[in-house]
Amino acid sequence: MEWAFANLLNHPTILEKAEAEIDSQVGQNQTLRLHPPIPLLLPHYSSDDCITGGFSVPRGTILLVNACAIHRDPEQWSDPTSFKPERFESGDGRMNRLVIPFGLGRRACPAATLAHKFMGLALGSLIQCFEWKRIGEAEVDMVETEGLTNAQGKAAGSIPLNTKL
Numbered sequence: 729m730e731w732a733f734a735n736l737l738n739h740p741t742i743l744e745k746a747e748a749e750i751d752s753q754v755g756q757n758q759t760l761r762l763h764p765p766i767p768l769l770l771p772h773y774s775s776d777d778c779i780t781g782g783f784s785v786p787r788g789t790i791l792l793v794n795a796c797a798i799h800r801d802p803e804q805w806s807d808p809t810s811f812k813p814e815r816f817e818s819g820d821g822r823m824n825r826l827v828i829p830f831g832l833g834r835r836a837c838p839a840a841t842l843a844h845k846f847m848g849l850a851l852g853s854l855i856q857c858f859e860w861k862r863i864g865e866a867e868v869d870m871v872e873t874e875g876l877t878n879a880q881g882k883a884a885g886s887i888p889l890n891t892k893l
């Protein structure tokens with residue numbers, strides 16, 4: 729949610745568009761692509777020898793999936809680091825399949841549908857009920873913290889999203 733709002737505040741025309749449409753989908757896929765909350769997903773452990781993506785993985789290997797790198801792969805995405813929710817407007821299912829913030833397969837997040845619906849409803853309500861804008865020319869801080877989860881950082885000279893006025 730924080731990342732979604734930071735992106736919307738830094739892109740006022742997209743925010744205006746979202747405000748006009750109150751489309752429950754606007755922003756969330758794009759934000760989860762650019763800023764997956766768990767960038768390396770959760771570690772998985774191979775219970776048997778297997779081959780995945782052409783790599784031989786011995787039994788007992790801990791495997792991390794770099795979702796962040798997949799989401800920003802320049803071979804898959806044009807202008808990969810830009811916030812452009814309209815890239816999902818074509819309804820091209822192939823692009824949605826490349827966005828995996830909830831993981832994949834049997835151990836994927838069981839709350840993905842809930843989280844998608846909740847984010848759409850919460851973002852839609854907040855955009856519908858309030859007029860949002862940055863407090864000055866400076867853009868909202870988009871620096872990412874290090875760690876298992878991907879929270880917003882506090883770069884010097886920029887405005888953290890939680891600034892108290």
Ligand code: HEM
Pocket residue numbers: 764765766769770771829830831832834835836837838839840842843
């Ligand atoms: C935007 C919000 C959320 C994101 C991005 C997210 C992401 C993830 C990811 C990446 C995993 C690991 C998938 C894997 O192992 O490959 C996971 C697992 C899990 N998530 Fe979520 N999650 C979110 C919200 C939630 C919520 C709201 C709940 C509970 C109500 C939840 C419950 C779980 C559980 C129980 C697992 C473990 C599933 C298993 O290991 O079998 N998640 N989530």
